[in-house]
Amino acid sequence: MAAAECVSGRWFPALVFGVSLMKSVFITSYHSTDFEVHRNWLAITHSLPVSRWYYENSSAWTLDYPPLFAWFEFGLSHVAQHFDTNMLQVENLNYASSSTVLFQRLSVIFTDLVFVFGARECCRCVQEQKGSRDVLSRPSFVLAVLLLFNFGLLIVDHVHFQYNGFLFGFLLLSLAKHLQSQHLQGALLFSILLNLKHIYLYVAPAYGIFLLRSYCFTEDNKDGSVRWTSFSLLRLIGLGTIVASVCALSFGPFIMMGQLPQVLSRLFPFKRGLCHAYWAPNVWALYNVLDKSLATLGVRLKLLDETQLPRASMTGGLVQEFQHSVLPSVSPSVTLVCTLLSILPAVASIWWRPRGARGFLRCLLLCALGSFMFGWHVHEKAVLLAILPLSILAVESREDAGIFLVLTTTGHYSLFPLLFTPAELPIKVVLMLIFTIYSFTALRKLHSGQGSLLRPLEVVYLLGLVAVAIACEVLFPLLPWQQKLPFLPLLVTSVYCSVGVCYSFLRLYVSLLRREKSKQL
Structure with a gap:
């Protein structure tokens, strides 16, 4: 049975039904401020003329996604009016009637069909193992479970509330098209995605270099060397036309109204500071902690004057600009340079030694992680x-x-602080345990006979994550000094997880270099 047969049979629809049923259980659960963000965007796009979409600021949650997503909200608003018209009034801030909640939750579940299609197409591209008759142990089936039941998507979209599944669906569809050598379709899908949410600029360098090198240049040799035989201007024009057409449809109306600077100021609000309210587990989290530790040590050794230092600006849980106490403060330009340097070897690799769509996929991962770590x-x-x-x-x-x-x-554990209410503690713990146990057991079975999947130190690190979870989720709320240090669990979680993310990034690069070396040999 091939991968295509597996996903087109009864197993894939059964998985889709199961995960959809699970999502429906979360309809009445806690939702974050992102729920009000998207409700407000529904109201803005439905009630106001296009010329005011990116100027409306009566709410703190102004429209800050690319225009194509604004048109997506506009389309949803015409369905929302049949549930509760009051949700479409801009002045109804923090409006969350039962009908509004039902519509918002159902809209995420319904638009997740794009993700379902993307997951199905990626499963069709998986290289199946020979000799295995058990469908449950086939790579395509395991991949379907890992994608459809991804713990992070479940809690971020269907509890916390966002439309990431809808967006990631376009990414998976685009990747599948490239794996199937349908590069123009893949480029079109990514162009649409980029105009839906600009965070996917993180992986745009991988797309640009891959398409230029492997699609616009044609070569006769099969050894992956640098030598190419011809450059296709026609293919380059085709790619450029696709990208330009999508951008014109998205930004065109706002360019004609002279609003492009206003739109861009919403998309790139550099005044929000280096880190989000809750630090992402990246290099800057480690940098912040090092700065804080050096400041504390300096005060105790009487090398620094405590009255001259910033008052916990980094650990206040606020979105704001701040200055480091000891280490040099980081500017947006510094993060851009660090990000570009971190992804340069990866994009150079697929230019000088292209290895097909899977080489592109590996480059995309490094671009995503490099941007996550240094952005x-x-x-x-x-x-x-x-x-x-x-x-x-x-x-x-x-x-x-x-x-x-x-x-x-x-x-996934770094996402735990997003759900901070006691009622959601069992949900996130149980869901993550189920997904993690399945990931370990399924992948171990899939690669049985090939050695251990984890190294001893990796096992120790992941066991330490259990200790961190118990300390932050169970013990800390019981301690009397939690009111004085409310940000401590977030800090511990972010710093500990930063180590794992940085390590994974380095391992991916080591893997890339090994493949380069083996290719040369």
Whole structure:
């Protein structure tokens, strides 16, 4: 049975039904401020003329996604009016009637069909193992479960509330098209995605270099060397036309109204500071803690004057600009340079030694993680941009499966603070345990006979994550000094998870270099 047969049979629809049923259980659960963000965007796009969409600021949650997503909200608003018209009034801030909640939750579940299609197409591209008759142990089936039941997407979209599944659906569809050598369709889908949410600029360098090198240049040799035979201007024009057409449809009306600077100011609000309110587990979290530790040590050694230091600006849980106390403060330009340097070897690799669509996928992962680790004002949810594509490689390679287990366990646990109410504690714990146990057991069975998936130190690190979870989720709320240090659990979680994410990034690069070396030999 081939992968295509597996996903078109009864198993894939059964998985889709099961996960949809699970999502419906969360309809009445806690939702974050992102629920009001999207309700407000429904009201803005439905009640106001297009010329005012990116100027409306009566709410703190102004429209700050690209225009194509604004048109997506506009379309949803015409369905929303049949549930409760009051949700479409801009002045009804923090409006959350039962009909509004029902519509918002159902809209996420329904638009997740794009993600379902993307997951199905990626499963069709998986290289199946020979000799296995058990459908449950086939790479395509394991990949379907890892994608459809991804813990991060479940809690971020269907409890916390966002439309990441809808967006990631376009990414998976685009990746599948490239894996199937349908590069123009893949480019079109990514162009649409980029105009839906600009965070996917993280992986745009991988797309640009891959398409230029492997689609616009044609070569006769098969050894992956630098030599190419011809450059197709026609193909380049075709790619450029696709990108330009999508951008014109998205930004065209606002350019004609002279509003492009206003739209861009909403999309790139650099005044929000280096880190999000809750630090993403990246290099800057480690940098912040080092700065704080040096400041504390300096005060105790009487090398620094405590009255001259910033008052806990980094650990106040607020979205704001701040200055470091000891280490040099970081500007947006510094983060841009660091990000570009971190992804340069990856994009150079697919230019000088292209290795097909899977080489592109590996480059995309490194671009996603490099941007996550060094970017400006990174959200913790952006780690999913690496976790989901890595699932594809994890079911095909033992080494990638080991990296996936470290990254997905660490990255998913770093999302725990998003659900901070006591009622959601059992939900996030149970869901993550189920997904993590399945990931370990399924991937171990899939790669049985090829050695251990994890190294001893990796096992120790992941066991330490259990201790961190118990300390932050169970013990800390019982301590009397929690009121004085409310940010401490977030800090511990972010710093500990930063180590795992940075390690996964380095392992992916080591894996890339090994493949380069083996190719040369």
